[in-house]
Amino acid sequence: MENKINTLLYNFKEKNISAIHEKLANLGYVLVQKLVTELGKLKSEIMNFEWDVIVIDHDNNNSLIEEILDFMNDLNRKTNILIVSDKIDSELVQLAFKNSKNDIVSKTDNTQITLSLIRNYEKARATKQFDFTKKELLRNQHSLKEHYNFLNQVIESTENPIFYKGSGGIYLGCNEAFAKFIGLPKDKIIGKTVFDVSPKEHAQKYYEMDQAFFRNPVVQKYEYKVVHAEGFTMDVLFHKSPLKDEDGNVIGLLGHMFDVTNKQEIEKALKDSEQKYKMLVEKMQEGIGIVDLDETVVFSNEAFDKMFGCEPGEMLGQNLKDYIVEEDLPNVLKQTARKKENQTSIYKLDIIRKDKKKRTLIISSVPWKNSNNEIMGAIGLVIDITAQEFSTKQLHKKIKIEQSIITISSKFISVENFQSKLDEALQEIKNIIEAERYSVITIQNKKIKLISELFNENVDQNDVEFVEIPFDEFKYGLKLLEHFGFIFFDDISNLPDEAIAEKELFEKYSFFNFLGIPFYVGSEIAGIISIINIYDVNEWTIEDLSVLRTISDIIGHAFSRNKAEEKVKQLNLDLSVKNEELEQVVYVTSHDIRSPVVNILGFSDEMTKALNKLSDKIFIETNRIQNKDEIEYILKKDVPQILNFIKVSGQKIDKLLMALLKLSRLGRAAINKTNVDMNNLVKTVVNNFEYIIKQDNIHIQIEELKDCFTDKVAINQVFSNLIDNSIKYKSHERETQIKISCKEDDGNIIYIIEDNGIGIPEGEISKIFDVFYRIDPENQQGEGIGLSLIKKIIERLDGKISVGSKEGEGTKFFISLEKLRIY
Secondary structure (H helix, E strand, O other), X not given: OOEEEEEEEEOOOHHHHHHHHHHHHHOOXXXXXXXXXXXXXXXXXXXXXXXXXXXXXXXXXXXXXXXXXXXXXXXXXXXEEEEEEOOOOHHHHHHHOOOOOOEEEEOOOHHHHHHHHHHHHHHHHHHHHHHXXXXXXXXXXXXXXXXXXXXXXXXXXXXXXXXXXXXXXXXXXXXXXHHHHHOOOHHHOOOOOHXXXXXXXXXXXXXXXXXXXXXOOOOEEEEEEEEOOOOOEEEEEEEXXXXXXXXXXXXXXXXXXXXXXXXXXXXXXHHHHHHHHHHHHHOOOOEEEEEEOOOEEEEEOHHHHHHOOOOOOOOOOOEHHHOEOHHHHXXXXXXXXXXXXOOOEEEEEEEEOOOOOEEEEEEEEEEEEOOOOOEEEEEEEEEEOHHHHHOHHHHHHHHHHHHHHHHHHHHOOOOOOHHHHHHHHHHHHHHHOOEEEEEEEEEEOOEEEEEEEEEOOOOOOOOOOOOOEEHHHOHHHHHHHHHHOOEEEOOHHHOOHHHHHHHHHHHHOOOOOEEEEEEEEOOEEEEEEEEEEEOOHHHOOHHHHHHHHHHHHHHHHHHHHHHHHHHHHHHHHHHHHHHHHHHHHHHHHHHHHHHHHHHHHHHHHHHHHHHHHHHHHHOOOOOOOOOHHHHHHHHHHHHHHHHHHHHHHHHHHHHHHHHHHHHHHHHHOOOOEEEEOHHHHHHHHHHOOHHHHHHOOOEEEEOOOOXXXXXXXXXXXXXXXXHHHHHHOOOOOOOOEEEEEEEEEOOEEEEEEEEOOOOOOHHHHHHOOOOOOOOOOOOOOOOOOHHHHHHHHHHHOOOEEEEEEEOOOEEEEEEEEEEOOOO
């Protein structure tokens, strides 16, 4: 990567420029210059552009130099000025070094001019980096105070010099050991370059190695003989590693210095340093939260709540945007857009806690999806930003582990395709711990059963088939489980005699080490997550166990939910079967009962005819019968009246049975949903009532109706019945008014059929959808199934129906249906 030095040259001689270009190119720099010869033009360029370096030919004119420096001071410009002169005297020196950023070199020494250009360029670039870093540090000082103290304690706890620099080579921080080595206080080091704090002969070496590091930013190790500030010489091993931002870009380096005069001491120092970093990572507290697409928290753990200064559970329902500092809101909106595009993200965020304290967090999020694979929001891992400053490598590992946990969690938000999700969970565990074999076994009826298994791709699968085994035979493993909450055998060959059952099983399946973490459904153990033949078993840590325990909790919860949902499915299936049986009983019963009812009605008619015929023959004038009048009354009045009662009752039974059959058939009728033009449909329905509308002077107002997605035939029947009811139950005290309108609500269309009829008594409203209920049974015909039928139709259309009414004023029916679908 070329370093371009933007340089403004004043009165500089052309003959020197080509030589300087060549020397800069050899050192990896490019001179981008602009040459001006007029003072006015020089001032204009200074005002309108920010230069890395300004080079001025002294030309034995001190007043010129003084005027330019005063002009720079008035503008508060911090640009480094290089003065070249063939005569350097005390007056010029005093004048130039009023500002420590200025430099003077001989006009004839192109090498010194080249080095001074590089030095001033690096100082300018470092100053910008330092200014930016300083602003960042000030802005985050309050929220990072505790983390900074912890980081500082860790850095200061080692006797080895530690420093870190920005990409421009500027020192951003160090420990006291480094300051003591340099021989300067820390505030005289931070913001400076190696040329400012180290002897010239060493600074050049440090600079070259830094440049080599940034050209190839991997871990750099080299030994160099240096002189301590106290004067003694020592061999030092420099260990430099990259510092990266959340996007993986290198933003600086972290350096350790080890005295390698004694190799044993450096090995111990390295071990101690690694142990301290390991301790740092293990003590980190992470928060996990789930937010919807509007950044409202729908789940949070205790650590998440604590980070926001809240009590456990207090963050639920709160919006993260209420805590985010104003300048970070655009970035949050950007990340929200990434979620909607099904993208994961890692980003830094500044928040103001509930107690008004400022905190800086790193959010690692993955999309949160529902069972239909629709993005509902994001699942986020929240960690402290200082983790990155301690060790990029450990942080990336931690994020990878936690993302595996989040991925597993997101998979089991729903338990559909449960078996495949178990297989995917094993794949995530494989990404965390390297082993030959992974499995999930369940404990059913006190027997172990293998339900999911995954092999490392580099391992041949064992041909021995896993069989169900009594769980309580493994007494030694059960004892470990009871005492420690997990089972871990690091070497099967070293198992004690009491573990003979475990040893025989493991040897059968070629296990040489075994880790088992239980999961529970309620308080009972439901199964074990097992990892077999771990490759680096000696590197297995408590952190790995903690990760697996978290995963086992997730899987246990998933098993519990799966069991519950299977039970619900079975109950729904049983209910569906019972409903079908009930419909069949109603249908068969209604059909079978109707046959004798038809016979009753038929024979009643036959009996009436027979009586008429008998009466005609008995009461002819030629017949002389005693008690003729009494017999005639019985045959012509009493018996026909009785037969009429039988017939009317039979007809009523027949109508009721027909109504039941109608309801029964409705449950089996096919539903064919499509987009329905409701304006045309309602107009067609109203036209069917045209005769009675004109006859009774009924006014019907139809507003513009929105289309919906429903069954056209079924909804036609609904509107026909409701309009018929409005006409049937009209008030005789006023002209009948019927109004049909609609409104949109939460993705549905609500249709309103409103009339000014007799209304419904308040105590009767809850009964109107009951089978055989009629509002005015004395004055109205019908069986009372119309509204029951409507309600059942609407429910089969996945809609809702409700009613509002006031006796003597009128009634409103509200029908909610799915709005028009756009394909």
